[in-house]
Amino acid sequence: MNDITNILSAAAKGDSGASQQLLPLVYDELRRLAxxxxxxxKPGQTLDATALVHEAYLRLVGANSGPHWDNRGHFFAAAAxxxxxxxVENARRKSRHKHGGERDRVDLENCDIAMSARPHxxxxxxxxxxxxxxxxQLAGEIVKLRYFAGLSVEEAGNALDLSRANSYRHWSFARAWLQCELSDDKKPE
Structure with a gap:
């Protein structure tokens, strides 16, 4: 863990070799999260876990963004x-009319498998x-780490330097808030 923080510090100071040292240390954990x-x-995605990790890593350490993380938790929050x-970009692209967004996608090999997350x-x-x-903001970060990076509440709290109790408090609030918000979106106006 300390190695990652040291490498992140070196990268922030402009060490170009630091990002090359960072990838082997974080790749397995990023791949697990992805x-x-x-x-x-849903099955049949054109984006797989490896592609997701590579794209996220390129965005994090790419030439235009430059590394700017304070610690390990900050890095993983940025990765999430x-x-x-x-x-989201992939879902937006798939929901566009020219990509068949108005039609349900069906994997011909697994026609009977229910789809779990539609682009909308x-x-x-x-x-x-x-x-x-x-x-x-902390509740939002907990949800991002839980929903988009697959972390548990405790892992998300650790990444954000929160106590276990605070992690669960923010998670409970976020779940209730999102439930109300998403159910309101479904009501006709």
Whole structure:
């Protein structure tokens, strides 16, 4: 853990080799998180866990963004946000008319498997999450780490340097808030 923080500090000071040292240290954990998230996606995705990790990592250490993390928790929070944005962009692309967004996608090999997360659901959750983050930023971060990175409440709390009790408090608030928010979105106006 301390190695990651030292490498992040070196990267923030402009050490170009630091990002190359960082990937081997965080790759397995990022891949595990991405696998957990992708397991909840519907079958037949063009984006897999490996592609999600690689795209997120490129966005995190790419030439345009430059590393700027304070510690390990901050890095993984940034990775979760990056994965969230990638999945939302993918859902938006798939929901566009020219990509067959108005049609249900069916995997011909597994026709009887129910789909778990449709693109419009991912978009609704993302928009509600943005509103939640405006009201309670920590609750929003907990949800991002839970929903988009697949962390447990305790792992998300550790990444954000929160106590176990505070982690569960923010998670409970976020779940209740999102439940109300998402159920309001479904009511006709």
């Amino acid at each position: 696998k957990q998230k992708m397991a909840r996606e 946000e990056s994965m969230r944005r990638i999945l 659901e991912v978009l609704a959750i993302s928009e509600a999450l943005d509103r939640l983050s405006e009201e309670d």
